Amino acid sequence: MSDTLFLVDAYAQIYRGFYAVRYLTNSLGEPSNAIFAMSKFLIKLHKEHPGSCGAFVFDVGKPSFRMELAPDYKANRPPMPEELRTQIPALKELIHAFGWPEISREGYEADDLLAALAVDLSDRQVRIISSDKDIHQVITDNIRMLVPDRKGGFEERGPAEVIEKFQVSAEQIVDYLALIGDTSDNIPGVSGVGPKTAAKLICDMHSIDNMLAHPEQIENVKLRDKICAAKDILIKNQKLVKLKTDVDDKPWADKSLLERSNPDWEAIAAIAERYELKSIIKEINELSGNDSDDAGGTTDDDLFSAAPGKEQPDLFGGL
Numbered sequence: 001m002s003d004t005l006f007l008v009d010a011y012a013q014i015y016r017g018f019y020a021v022r023y024l025t026n027s028l029g030e031p032s033n034a035i036f037a038m039s040k041f042l043i044k045l046h047k048e049h050p051g052s053c054g055a056f057v058f059d060v061g062k063p064s065f066r067m068e069l070a071p072d073y074k075a076n077r078p079p080m081p082e083e084l085r086t087q088i089p090a091l092k093e094l095i096h097a098f099g100w101p102e103i104s105r106e107g108y109e110a111d112d113l114l115a116a117l118a119v120d121l122s123d124r125q126v127r128i129i130s131s132d133k134d135i136h137q138v139i140t141d142n143i144r145m146l147v148p149d150r151k152g153g154f155e156e157r158g159p160a161e162v163i164e165k166f167q168v169s170a171e172q173i174v175d176y177l178a179l180i181g182d183t184s185d186n187i188p189g190v191s192g193v194g195p196k197t198a199a200k201l202i203c204d205m206h207s208i209d210n211m212l213a214h215p216e217q218i219e220n221v222k223l224r225d226k227i228c229a230a231k232d233i234l235i236k237n238q239k240l241v242k243l244k245t246d247v248d249d250k251p252w253a254d255k256s257l258l259e260r261s262n263p264d265w266e267a268i269a270a271i272a273e274r275y276e277l278k279s280i281i282k283e284i285n286e287l288s289g290n291d292s293d294d295a296g297g298t299t300d301d302d303l304f305s306a307a308p309g310k311e312q313p314d315l316f317g318g319l
Contacts, residue, residue, distance in 0.1 A: 005121055005258065006045070006054035008100070009110050009130035013041060014091060016148065018084045031083040032275035038091055039272065039280045042098045044152075046263060046287070049127070053258050056095050057113045058104040066109075069239055076186045090271060097267040099260045103251050108244070111135060115243035117252055118143045129154070133182070134243055136162050137173040167199035175208045178237035187240055190230040197223070208234050265290070 017037025024033040066073045095102065103113055111130075115138045118126045126143045128135055135145055139162055146154035155161075162170045179198035181189025193201070201218070205211045211218060211227050212234070218224040227234070252258055265288035272280040284290075 003053060004049075004051050004125040004127055005117075006049055006051055007114050007117055007126065007128045008045075008054070008056045009114060009128070009132060009135075010056040010058045010095070010102075011110060012130055012132065013148075014038065014084070014088075017041060018081070018087075026274070026276040030275065031087055032277065034084055034087045035090055035094065035271070035275050036277050036280065038094055039268075039277060042094065042100075043280075043283055043287070046098060052260055054260050055101045055103040055117070055252070055258055057110045057117070058102060059110045060104040060108070061106050063109045063112070064107045065244065066240055069236055070187070072186055073240065074185050076183075090275070094268065094271050097264045097271065099263050101257055101260065103257070105247065105251055108247065112244040113247065113251075116245040116247045116250065119245045120250070120252070127156075133173070133177060134241060136166070136170055137241075137243060138245070139170040166195070168202050172202050172207070174238055174242050175202055177241045178208060178234055181237065182241070185240075187237055188233065189237070190226055190233065192226060193223075201227075208238060263287075 014034055018034040021033040021037045024031070024036055026032050092102065103117070105113055111132055111134050114128050114130065114135060118128060118138055122140060122142050124142065127146050128143070129146045131147045136157070139145060139157060139159055141158060145157040147157055149155045157165070159170055162173070166173065166176060168176045176198050179190055179193050179201065180195055181187045201211065205217060212231055215224050215228050218227060265284055269281060269284050272284060
């Protein structure tokens with residue numbers, strides 16, 4: 001799959017690494033846990049998915065069209081921890097040094113840009129590295145998710161895997177999420193409707209639109225009343241959950257912006273040396289053909305012994 005387009009939900013992966021590896025700094029006291037985790041992740045991508053096309057997709061600002069619908073959208077999210085904020089410039093530098101382009105657009109969430117990119121380029125194979133439930137709505141035979149798993153690998157999800165996991169099709173994911181809500185995004189669902197009930201409702205009624213148009217076909221009277229009472233919530237939720245694929249002035253209109261370049265090993269090594277990540281320096285030397293092994297700094301053993309009683313953290317999944 002040499003021309004496969006690989007798209008990474010950047011902040012999702014950054015946060016995952018930040019919380020998987022804790023209590024790591026260099027000798028100057030600068031936090032380096034997210035940088036270590038991202039280095040491991042980027043090395044993994046370089047080894048296993050060395051395609052020529054791709055991008056890390058970043059959120060920038062608040063999604064204006066969703067904020068107009070629901071001013072309290074994601075209001076429950078805490079601000080970025082300062083220990084992570086200080087690492088963002090180095091993280092972006094590291095991502096670029098590995099040859100990955102960066103895509104962002106003011107006022108759009110990464111999920112929207114990931115979906116828009118995937119749909120625009122769906123004539124080719126697209127792999128979206130993310131665990132976000134919203135992304136499942138754009139999955140097709142060509143557009144698939146690579147979901148980080150607990151073993152340090154990726155679980156590939158296509159149309160069949162979506163049905164297996166959620167008991168609804170990719171085309172029905174918007175209605176499924178509108179019914180159950182999403183606490184992480186501060187989107188309330190229908191009271192008393194969980195994943196199993198939502199999946200059965202959709203299986204029986206096919207869509208929320210059909211439920212609202214023909215509520216008498218919902219056999220369970222209590223459930224029917226709940227759906228009717230939640231009409232406004234459901235309509236709003238559909239709009240909040242549906243990813244915006246019709247992005248104007250697309251940052252990727254020039255397809256050359258999606259071309260991955262060869263890693264700049266010297267730049268990567270300089271970042272690893274600054275943060276004293278000895279194990280990363282060793283891997284970089286092996287990958288670049290430089291067998292020098294005299295760099296000092298943090299080893300994996302040092303890292304994992306920094307938090308007494310903790311097992312080796314899961315860098316790629318399970319958070």
